Amino acid sequence: MTEIAEPLSxxxxxxxxxxxxxxxxxxxxxxxxRQRRITGVRGSDGRVHVPAVEHDPVTAAPLDEFVEVxxxxxxxxxxxxxxxxxxxxxxxxxxxxxxxxxxxxxxxLHAVDAGSADRMRTGxxxxxxxxxxxxxxxxxxxxxxxxxxxxxxxxDADSPDDAGAPGDTTSAAPRDDSGLxxxxxxxxxxxxxxxxxASPEESRYLRGxxxxxxxxxxxxxxxxxxxxxxxxxxxDGVPTEQEVELPDTGIVTTFCxxxxxxxxxxxxxxxxxxxxxxxxxxxAFLHLVLGCAAEEVRMGxxxxxxxxxxxxxxxxxxxxxxxxxxxxxxxPYESYAHHL
Amino acid sequence: MTDxxxxxxxxxxxxxxxxTSGTTNGVEMLVxxxxxxxxxxxxxxxxxxxxxxxxxxxxxxxxxxxxxAIDAIGAFPPxxxxxxxxxAAWALYEAWVKIRTGExxxxxxxxxxxxxxxxxxxxxxxxxxxxxxxPLWPDSVGVAGLQARLGLESGAFAEQDMAEVAAxxxxxxxxxxxxQLSGRVLVAELLARPYLADPLRAHDCxxxxxxxxxxxxxxxxxxxxxxxxxxxxTGVEHRIESAELGGRDLTASPSTADAGRAAGAEGVELAELxxxxxxxxxxxxxxxxxxxxxxxxxxxxxxxxxxxxxxGLTRIGEAARRVWxxxxxxxxxxxxxxxxxxxxxxxxxxx
Numbered sequence: 247m248t249e250i251a252e253p254l255s256x257x258x259x260x261x262x263x264x265x266x267x268x269x270x271x272x273x274x275x276x277x278x279x280r281q282r283r284i285t286g287v288r289g290s291d292g293r294v295h296v297p298a299v300e301h302d303p304v305t306a307a308p309l310d311e312f313v314e315v316x317x318x319x320x321x322x323x324x325x326x327x328x329x330x331x332x333x334x335x336x337x338x339x340x341x342x343x344x345x346x347x348x349x350x351x352x353x354x355l356h357a358v359d360a361g362s363a364d365r366m367r368t369g370x371x372x373x374x375x376x377x378x379x380x381x382x383x384x385x386x387x388x389x390x391x392x393x394x395x396x397x398x399x400x401x402d403a404d405s406p407d408d409a410g411a412p413g414d415t416t417s418a419a420p421r422d423d424s425g426l427x428x429x430x431x432x433x434x435x436x437x438x439x440x441x442x443x444a445s446p447e448e449s450r451y452l453r454g455x456x457x458x459x460x461x462x463x464x465x466x467x468x469x470x471x472x473x474x475x476x477x478x479x480x481x482d483g484v485p486t487e488q489e490v491e492l493p494d495t496g497i498v499t500t501f502c503x504x505x506x507x508x509x510x511x512x513x514x515x516x517x518x519x520x521x522x523x524x525x526x527x528x529x530a531f532l533h534l535v536l537g538c539a540a541e542e543v544r545m546g547x548x549x550x551x552x553x554x555x556x557x558x559x560x561x562x563x564x565x566x567x568x569x570x571x572x573x574x575x576x577x578p579y580e581s582y583a584h585h586l
Numbered sequence: 587m588t589d590x591x592x593x594x595x596x597x598x599x600x601x602x603x604x605x606t607s608g609t610t611n612g613v614e615m616l617v618x619x620x621x622x623x624x625x626x627x628x629x630x631x632x633x634x635x636x637x638x639x640x641x642x643x644x645x646x647x648x649x650x651x652x653x654x655a656i657d658a659i660g661a662f663p664p665x666x667x668x669x670x671x672x673x674a675a676w677a678l679y680e681a682w683v684k685i686r687t688g689e690x691x692x693x694x695x696x697x698x699x700x701x702x703x704x705x706x707x708x709x710x711x712x713x714x715x716x717x718x719x720x721p722l723w724p725d726s727v728g729v730a731g732l733q734a735r736l737g738l739e740s741g742a743f744a745e746q747d748m749a750e751v752a753a754x755x756x757x758x759x760x761x762x763x764x765x766q767l768s769g770r771v772l773v774a775e776l777l778a779r780p781y782l783a784d785p786l787r788a789h790d791c792x793x794x795x796x797x798x799x800x801x802x803x804x805x806x807x808x809x810x811x812x813x814x815x816x817x818x819x820t821g822v823e824h825r826i827e828s829a830e831l832g833g834r835d836l837t838a839s840p841s842t843a844d845a846g847r848a849a850g851a852e853g854v855e856l857a858e859l860x861x862x863x864x865x866x867x868x869x870x871x872x873x874x875x876x877x878x879x880x881x882x883x884x885x886x887x888x889x890x891x892x893x894x895x896x897x898g899l900t901r902i903g904e905a906a907r908r909v910w911x912x913x914x915x916x917x918x919x920x921x922x923x924x925x926x927x928x929x930x931x932x933x934x935x936x937x
Contacts, residue, residue, distance in 0.1 A: 253607050260647050264716065272717050295833060297718040303828035323739070323836075325731025326784035331708055333723035342728040344832045353832030355719050355732075363784050368739055384718040434721045436712070440647035440704040445609045476657055477613035483631055483660030485617060 253449040254561060258442035264434045271300045273428025274312060279386035281425050282376050286313045286350050293351035297384070315349035317374040318393060322346050322353045326363040333437070335389045341366045345390055357389040365392065382429035447475035447486055452561040454491075458553065462527055464488040470528035494551035494566070496524040497577045499585055503540045516540045522549060522569055523585050530585055533563070537570030546582065548574035592685045593809035593816030594935060596802030597903030598623035602766040602891025605702035606796040610646035611654035612698035615798040619696070620658060623800045627812045631660050634802075635690025637667040638681045640674030640697040640895045644712045647704055655698065666690065673697060673860075674799070675898035675921030675931050681803050682822055691805040692812075697896035698798035706794050706894070713924055715829045726925065727791055731783045733836040733926045734865040738785055740837050742872070745785065748864035749776040752789040752889060759886025766793050766891040789889075792862040797893025799900040817906035817917070817935040821849030824931035831925060839866075842873040842920065842930040849932040854918040856881040856908050858901035862888050866927055870920060874932070884908070898922060902933050909937045 268276055271287060275298035278285035286296035288311040291304065296315055301308055324343040330336055335357040343366075344353035359375070360366050372390035380386035444452060447463055451474045454461035463475030463486035470479065475486045501520035518540050521530035535543050537552065549569040559565045600615040608614035624630065637659055641652050652669045659665060670676045674697025681693035707725035714720040714729075737743055750773055759768035776789045802812070809816040825841035825848075827834050851874050859874075859882060861867035867889075871882065883889075885904040888897045898921025905919035916936045923929040 255607070258647050266716065268717055275718070295830065297715075297830075297832075299828075299830050299833070303830055303833055322832075323732045323735045325728045325735060325786065326781065327725070327728050328781075328783070331705070331723060331725055333708070333711075334725070335722055342724060342732060344732055346832075352830060355724060355729075355831055356722065363781075368735065384721050432717060432721075434716065438644070438647060438704055438709060440610075442647065442703065443607055443609050445614060448609075477609065477611070478617050478657040479660065480657045480662045481660055483617065483620065483658055 251446075251449065251453070253443050253446050254452050255441050255443040258440040259437070260440065261435070261437040264436055266432045266434070268429060268432050269300060270428050271298050271310060273430065274298065274426055276382040276429035276432060277426050278314070279384065280380045280382040280429070282317070282380070283426075284315050284317055284347060284374070285426070286315050287311060288313050294349060295352045296347050296350035296354050313349065315347045317347065319345040319347035319350070319354075319372060319390075321358065321366070321368055321370045321372060323368060324358065324366050326366065335385070339363075340389065343372070343390065345372055356384075356387060358392065359389045360392055383432055445477040447477055450489065451475055455563060455565050456559055456561045458556070458559065458565070460492045460494055460524060462490045462492050464490050471526060472529050473524060473527050473531065490526065492524045492526050494524070494553070495572060496522050496527070496549060496569075497582055498535060498543060498545060498547045498549060499523050499530045499582050500545060501535065501543050503543075518543045520569070523582055528585065531563075533566065534568040535570070536568040542571075544576070546576040546579060548572045548577065590686050590688070591806040591818055592682050592803055593806070593813070593818045594801055594902060594906035595804045595809050595813040595816050596623045596627045597799070597906055598626065599764050599799035599896070599900055599903065600797050600893075601764050602795045602797045602893055604766065604794060604796070606700060608700065609654075610648070610700045610703050611651055612641065612700065612798055613655060613658045615698055615796070616655060616658035616696060616800070619798050619800050620694070623694070623802055627802060629692070629802070629812070634692055634694045635666065636681055636684045636693040637665055638677040638684075638693060638695050639669045640672050640677040640899065641669070641699060642671055642895055644709050645699050645701060645704065645894055672929075673895050673898035673921050673923045675860075675902060675919075675933070676824065676923065678801060678803070678899060678902060678933070679822060679824060679931065682819060685803060685805050691808045693803045694800060695803065695899060696798065696800035697893075697899045699894035699896055700796045701794045701894045702796050710925070715831070719831060727783045727786060729831070729925050730791070730863045730866070731786045734790070734863065735785050736837045737865050737869065742837055743865060743868045745777060746773065747868055748790050749773045751864040751867050752776055755883055755886050755889040758884050759890035762885050762890070764891065765886045766795050768886060768890055786863065790864040792888045792892035793890075795891050795893045795897075797891065797896055799893070799896045799903055801899055801903045801906070813910060815910050815912065815937050817909035817937065819933060820936050821934040822932070823848040824929065826929045829928070834926070836926055837869070839869045839873040839927045839930060842870055842927065842932065845930050845932040846874040846918075849934045851875065851918050851932060851934060854880060854916050854934065856884065856905065856914040857918040857920065858883055858885060858887065858905040860888050860898045860901050860921045862892050862897070862922070864889065866922070869927065874918065874920070881914070898931065905933075906935055909935055912937070
């Protein structure tokens, strides 16, 4: 029977760069930022959207009339973040704010560096602080700063005080559109942190590996032996529970010869990745077959585990460095046909 | 009832807890939930016509995480199965359509989430506009705070109203054995506590919760065999608002209002609203036209336990239970997904 023990867990780091093709509208907005210019887009109802949107949120019509707006604006709402999280724009307490830039009708989400919540208020005036290095993306605006002694705007979208703001000056001097070739690629690094937990069944198996044992479990309903054991048998939906210790010998059920080099590869190609069905198990797992020429590996070949030196063991299947041919006669096809 | 009618006939949920030691694929939580749900209706897994789930890879920290959860079903030989990367209330919508087509006559819908595995406030930034919002890592509490302040400063509600929602929810949750938070709290005490993200205090925000729930649907032909007083779905609708956060009217929930109208929300006696923040319950009540005569969240609601990707489905199960028991004749369940009530689903049920 399985004894009660806390399941194994370990940190899991997930990190990658999302790269996106923003297209001509969003790409143009991003290009403007690189030049310290904020370029919105006019909607079907005449409202100016900042950030730019590709399609009108109401009519879904494609939008392409660009309107340059100011880099100062009015805070429409805010929330205070006393302890910023990783990746956020400022390392000290700041406010998230919806900022309606002068000339825009929608609000941009960004950070305001006000020092304390006491200095934040709806209607306050703020100005973009531009990043020293700009690449064409929203983080070209480092954050917004309160405008010292700036008069509060009435903060009302319908206010006549907003008339004549930069966005409405379409009849003013011709815009200089040079340098506004749309950005082709936006890159967003994503890094997330998790605590990954193994199931109680997997934890038994992983702890067994640290002792050089291969522990499977039997499904109480269909009697199949799984290694690694499972939280639930895929046929019966019930946890596997009866422990079964398996030998480190088995057969190759199927395999492939890896000829392609890739990043992080630890063995020089060609080499064999194979499904190994341990004697007494009802499911095969993936491992390496070394110790013979790749072209000699075949379905039904008998193999034996080649363990690493005991001092190197931990709670992973890496304790088995690879499987190698045992020299025994091949298993007949019928003996593993239903495990393919 | 006509042949194409669909009823909710079963519901079970895992305890709503701050953290479990289980895996992010939910198998440990789901196995007992399925067992309870099916044994309660006398069905076996092989009798289920269609399975549909809601969960999230970002929450689990790995790709195709829902695949591993299927082991809990007993998915071999192959079953009729689907998944949505949303709250499982939307999986229920898919299952409802599946039964309406006549292809199957029963469906089991489930949702699960181990919110404690990662950093939930950061993980949820992944559902924002990926071009100009997500790269700033706006956290879910901060984004909700922007919405709350707009409502506060427009005069739609006060911090006192928000605290009253929290106090009522926790008092109601005393009757809910699955709730994570419950108890009697004084509004004045809540208002004396510090801000978590001004204008939100801790009691304004749903707790980080691990959990799972499952609902069984049946066609008219099967429902009465499985439940004496099925909760017939008389309307289910969902609507979405723009991803442009600063272009939305955050002081209202027009998508909820539209979904409620289309689903026939008028005249409900009881509503389970999926509001992860106190001010969102106030916005939802307003959008759905629920006056003081409508019993709100007798389960305690998401403020007392918010298992991501299951909490909306749980609202449907909790509301249906009130129909089965005869406590209410016409009920409403609501689910939300996305930032600041971006997407909303309304399900109206009658006995």
